[in-house]
Amino acid sequence: MADSEGIEKLIRSHLVGFTGYSAATSPETLEGKVTVPIESIIKMDANENPYGCSPRVLRALAESRNLNIYPDDGQQGLRKLLAAYAGTDAGRVVAGHGSNTLIDLVVRLFVGPGDEVIVCVPTFDLYRFSTEICGGTVVNVNRDDNFAVSVKGIKAAISRKTKLIFLATPNNPTGNIVPRKDILEIIETGVPVVIDEAYYEFSGETVVPLTSRYKNLMVLRSFSKWAGLAGLRVGYGIFPPRIADYLMAIKIPYFVSMAGEIAVRESLADLDYLRGRVEAIIKERARLFTELQKISWLKAYPSQANFIYCAVLKGSASELHQKLQRNGILVRYFDKTFLKNSIRVSVGKPEHTDALIKALRELKP
């Protein structure tokens, strides 16, 4: 058998040394590292829904007698339901195992070695991840000090090799949206544009109605955040019909599980309940923002998503993250090229805000 160096000669050369995507820490891995029982850990690190999913989903999954059979690979029922929710046609919709898989699928359709993908940094790292796996090159366009995208910068970055432009709105981790006039100007370049609306339900701003007008516009959505299905993994996208056909053709079979399909159906049948929870999170976001603003060594940025980004003005974000973790509160921290010394805090229940603010006051650097 070849040793690991031998194996590295066999894998695709651009993937040698590839470090992957750094995902949030799972509470079960923190046994012995925190001062509270694992069940009491407050998770404010992955933008999950603290209220969980609709009780209808739990009931339907418990009662389902179909988990032993494959779901419909053509996603006929699912595409119709999602289209009705998003206000589009079923032929434009493709569903996947979380919107991550749709980001990856779109990149696999458009990007090969030598191709370029434009992203506006800082932003969600998965666009880089999928692009690099496909052998493409990421072209970073810097946002300004308030994290607004630079339309001028994007236009200047477009080359003959550009295959895709990714724009998250609201953006992760900064929480701000891309103004509609900027999105329109970027779409007008004619380059395929992916608008990632994973946090749409918290901002209320969407460009889905524009998808029937522009052949280069794709919109991605997720059930992880607003519908509380992060663990079940369901996302979808709205595409020009021809692109949707190609994506359906190149996707791995059974791209959404039977459980995921059931969860979508039940969530969409319980919209009033889920929207009530979204409202509670939006209300709590305002309170969390006000409280974070009172912490003099943090600079909190306004957010239209279910998290708040904060620059750490005094002390180290990494140490702050460690100390909070030891106290049983998980937040995301960053200290890399485009994200210096900062944290991102997901909006939780009111008691989570209280616990975080109390800990931040006590941990003052």
Ligand SMILES: Cc1ncc(COP(=O)(O)O)c(C=O)c1O
């Ligand atoms: C901007 C953005 N897009 C997509 C995703 C992926 O969501 P999921 O794969 O859970 O649907 C996330 C998750 O954090 C995100 O922040």
